[in-house]
Amino acid sequence: MFDLTAYNTFGLHVYSKDGLIVRCVEDLSKIRDDKFIILGKGSDVLLTDDYDGTVLIDEIKDLEISEEQDSFLVKAGGGIVLDDLIAKLVSQNIGGLENLSAIPGTVGAAPVQNIGAYGVEIGNFIESVEFVDLLSLRKGCFNREQCDFGYRSSYFKKNPQQKLFITSVNMRFSKGFNPCLTYKGLQDEDLLTYADIRNRVIALRRKKLPDPKVVGNAGSFFKNPIVEQAVLDKLKNEYADLPVYAAEDGKFKLAAGWLIDKSNCRGITHGNAGTWEHQALVLVNRGEARPHEIVALAKYIQAEVKTKFDIFLEPEVRVFGKDGELKWSQL
Ligand SMILES: Cc1cc2nc3c(=O)[nH]c(=O)nc-3n(C[C@H](O)[C@H](O)[C@H](O)COP(=O)(O)OP(=O)(O)OC[C@H]3O[C@@H](n4cnc5c(N)ncnc54)[C@H](O)[C@@H]3O)c2cc1C
Numbered sequence: 001m002f003d004l005t006a007y008n009t010f011g012l013h014v015y016s017k018d019g020l021i022v023r024c025v026e027d028l029s030k031i032r033d034d035k036f037i038i039l040g041k042g043s044d045v046l047l048t049d050d051y052d053g054t055v056l057i058d059e060i061k062d063l064e065i066s067e068e069q070d071s072f073l074v075k076a077g078g079g080i081v082l083d084d085l086i087a088k089l090v091s092q093n094i095g096g097l098e099n100l101s102a103i104p105g106t107v108g109a110a111p112v113q114n115i116g117a118y119g120v121e122i123g124n125f126i127e128s129v130e131f132v133d134l135l136s137l138r139k140g141c142f143n144r145e146q147c148d149f150g151y152r153s154s155y156f157k158k159n160p161q162q163k164l165f166i167t168s169v170n171m172r173f174s175k176g177f178n179p180c181l182t183y184k185g186l187q188d189e190d191l192l193t194y195a196d197i198r199n200r201v202i203a204l205r206r207k208k209l210p211d212p213k214v215v216g217n218a219g220s221f222f223k224n225p226i227v228e229q230a231v232l233d234k235l236k237n238e239y240a241d242l243p244v245y246a247a248e249d250g251k252f253k254l255a256a257g258w259l260i261d262k263s264n265c266r267g268i269t270h271g272n273a274g275t276w277e278h279q280a281l282v283l284v285n286r287g288e289a290r291p292h293e294i295v296a297l298a299k300y301i302q303a304e305v306k307t308k309f310d311i312f313l314e315p316e317v318r319v320f321g322k323d324g325e326l327k328w329s330q331l
Contacts, residue, residue, distance in 0.1 A: 002055060008042035009104060010285050010294065011216030016051035022079070023059045025139070025167050028132050031056070036134065037324055038165055040079070040106030044113060044218055046315075048291040048331065049322040056134075058108040060167055065092070071174045073127075078108025078166045082115075086198065089173070095194040096125050096173040099180055101201045104212060104219070108166040112156045113316070114149040118201055119182040123149030125171040129156075134163040151247065152223055152316055160325055208279050216285030217276065221298060222256045222313040235309065256313055257281035263304040273297040295331050 002019030005011060020036075022028055035053030039045065060077035063085070067073075072094045076085050082105055086097045099120035100110075109115075114123040123144065130141045148155040156164055179197055181187055185204050191197050210217050224245075227235075232252045235242050239262070247253040257280050260266065266280035272289035274297070276282040283294055283301075302313050319326045 001050075004039075004042070004047060004051070004055065007039050007055065007057060008045055008047050009212035009216060009218055010042075010046060010289070011212070012047055012285065012289065012291050012294075014047040014050055014291065016053060016055040018054040019057060020054055021057050021059050022165070023061075025060070025132060028056075028134065028165060029137060031134070035324070036163075037320055038163075040109040041081070041104055042218075043104040043212065044109065044317055046218060046291065046294060046317045046319045048295060048319060048326065051320060051324070052322050053324070056165065058106055058166070060108070062168065063088075065089075065094070071172050074171045074173065075168055076107045076171070077168050078106060080107045081105075082107050082110055090194045090198050093194060094173050095178060095197075096120075096171070097122065098194045098198040099183070099186075099201055101198045102205045107169050111147060111149070111154055111166065111169060113152045114154050114157075116152070118186060118204075119180045121149065122171075123147065123154070125173060126169060127172050128170045129166055130168045130170070131164040131166045134165050139167075140164070151226070151253075209282060210276055210284055215276075216289070217282050218317045220256070220281045220316050221283040222260075222281060222301075223316045224253045224256045225259075225311050225313060226251050226253050227311070228252075231311075254311070259305050259309055259311060259313070260301055263301070263308045265301050265304055268297075270297045270300060275301070299331075 001015045004014045004016055033054040036056055038056045040058050059079035061079050062077040064075040083102055085107060086101050090098055099118040103115055103117060110122045111126055111129050114121050126144055128141050128143050129147055132139055191200060226247045228251060243255045243258050245253040260280035265275055267277040268275055269286060271293040272287050273293040274284050274286045276284050283297060305311055305313050315328050
């Protein structure tokens with residue numbers, strides 16, 4: 001049995017039949033099981049049961065940084081901790097990812113859900129993603145278009161049956177100071193370097209989000225819902241203070257945390273699971289939570305938000321059970 005407690009930031013005590021730490025591409029030929037899933041640091045997953053197969057852990061840590069006339073090219077191994085990479089880039093005055101500082105997880109997982117924070121998405125910097133197709137053990141590479149990045153979405157997320165193990169991510173960052181300061185908390189004159197922005201982002205996150213090393217959690221449990229104009233108009237009539245952000249295709253993004261808060265679910269506790277006092281969108285393990293307690297709490301929140309706003313909150317976390325990935329409706 002392979003202990004997955006350290007490989008899921010909820011800190012749930014779950015196991016898999018076996019585990020394989022992948023330190024180089026060649027290690028992937030050691031897979032002996034025909035049933036496997038891939039994990040980085042487990043900061044975007046809910047493991048609902050012991051897994052009856054092999055868990056592949058991405059620990060490929062090669063890093064190459066090269067300089068071109070107007071930009072830097074970075075090829076980062078999938079197992080590198082993303083925040084370590086950002087710290088290194090910022091220390092070399094290479095900007096672009098500083099707004100994503102302190103997001104837990106690996107480089108390899110970052111394109112899967114096109115991680116984003118404070119106005120920046122990683123997909124904007126990705127030139128290509130290299131992978132091994134685990135079904136054929138062939139190497140492959142997708143350019144940005146093929147990655148099909150969207151809001152917390154990508155080709156990799158939409159096609160999990162393809163079993164593509166991301167080995168490295170190639171990113172390009174332009175030279176010069178080109179910060180993204182659209183987020184309210186980043187709009188002040190003291191932010192003069194990429195390091196200033198990184199430090200500010202880390203401070204903002206510390207105020208709002210629990211550190212998974214102290215309080216088990218997987219960040220935002222639900223996606224921010226995207227709605228049509230008609231739905232927005234109806235809600236705005238009733239809730240004038242509803243936070244709204246522009247989304248793609250003329251649609252609108254609502255703040256799931258606000259909806260949960262207004263449904264009286266901020267800071268609640270159900271068994272050993274709860275929602276974070278400072279950000280209702282974060283479900284937490286209040287001690288020795290069992291997977292079914294997190295699931296029950298999430299379903300309770302969905303029902304409360306549906307009743308109050310007639311909005312369905314779709315989970316952002318990926319859910320895995322005994323036989324692999326599950327759809328939320330299967331729980
Ligand atoms: C406190 C906290 C704050 C967070 N804040 C944010 C935020 O602001 N924005 C945001 O977007 N996310 C956020 N997250 C979510 C999470 O950190 C990211 O989604 C991160 O990219 C997950 O990385 P991981 O290595 O932990 O991936 P895991 O959780 O291990 O895996 C996530 C998914 O990616 C797949 N995967 C992992 N590695 C690979 C690989 N090498 N090849 C192919 N597939 C792979 C897994 O199979 C799984 O489906 C937060 C999480 C926490 C706990």
